[in-house]
Amino acid sequence: MKQWKDYIAPALLILTGLVLWEVVARIIGLAFILPSPTQVAVKLWDLRSVLLIGHLPATLSVILTGLLLSILLGVGLAVWMNTSKTAEKAFYPILIASQTIPIIALAPIFVLWFGYSIWSKVAVTLLITFFPITVNTFDGLRSSNKELRDLLYTMGATRKDIFFKLDVPSALPHFFSGLKVAVTLSVIGAAIGEWLGAQAGLGYFSRRMMTQFDGAGVFAPIVLLSIVGIVLFLFVNLLEKLAFKWRK
């Protein structure tokens, strides 16, 4: 277990940052451009029911739907590329190319295609989280020990045995690394999607506050988004710990 002492340094750093921010914000005194942390905190408290009940569920459903689809498609594609050299040659370059697309520029198109429904946001989330999951899982599947594979063959193993008893367990740690990157990106993806076209959600709310010059109102949902990201990350971490009890 981690000692509480391990958390002293980051906590101090964050505290120092917040104090500095508070001081600078008060000196400048333009809350619509730079609200102070206390103003944001107060805003967050004032808006708690609107944000938590009205907008958080919308954003969460985008994030979770996007992640789920991303895992299904990403793992599926990784497995396919691992079994077929042709699939690998066909998809790998496209996969890389998909990452060079500025997704924020593409998001308005999704709004045109899918309207203000959840799917335009899910599409952005999917596109942004698909890559780390696919690439990591694919690398993981390929990382399985070749000698262990030979040993399994000498025991009379079939390809199915090799896949489930060797490839999958070998790929799991890589999959989790990809998932950790993906969950944090998923929050960004959902927020971008909501910024560009939505009727609810934390990203949408933040943008609406922008048009009203409510600086603290812009920041409050962002703080909440970031908390969502952290919680998701910790959740994946916990899953990983449970899956790798053997790891010391």
Add this chain to the structure above:
Amino acid sequence: MSKPALQFEKISFTYPPSKGSDEKVIFDNLDFQVNTGEFVCIIGPSGSGKTTLFKLVTGLMQPTIGSILLNGENEEKRLGKVGYMPQQDLLMPWRTIMDNAALPLEIKGIPKKEAQTQVRQLLDEFGLTGVENKYPSDLSGGMRQRVSFLRTVLSGSNVLLLDEPFSSLDAITRLNMQEWLLNQWEKYKSTVLFITHDVDEALFLADRVFVFTEAPIQQFYELKVPLERPRQLKDIHKTKVIELKEYLIDQLRSRVLP
């Protein structure tokens, strides 16, 4: 006399040419046989074809020409019929000792409960009682090799191929493991082929020693170890064994450039 456990009949094997290297002939019309219950050590420098021999016997590779007989039968598909113990223990870090040992049974489709019972019956003998629920990273090198050997034995084959199984252990553990292995072998009467770099190890363990010098091999030197069973560690200090050892080392040295 029963049928030989393993027979090579006019085996030739050539690695096909690959990038940067020509084709390489490893075996050329090689004949030999290993009797049932025999302990044979194979000694020779790296690149002399020891590992290739194992890959042929296990069925991971097929000879270019010739046939390989297991227990008197010509077997084309040998995968799953010969027990193989690799140089590194190659235990799966995510599986417990129990699940690692049960792996060959699992692959054969034996129900989990029954497989675990089979493993449990042998744990004591392999000095592994009480660690069945631990992970390989919790065990010492010697213990991991015992798990690996247990897994090989549980493959159920009467021919066991051991590829330098003790080379990564420290000297004392290694001696203990050699003694222990001989005890196990005498108990199970399986046929063992054992690759080693160590002349002492070969002389202590084997009935016969095959000396691989350099590829391509048409026929290798073969010598009988003049020691009775059961053996003791100090037996290898007998004069006739020491003479044999010196002869063996000379044979090997003449082929290996410094």
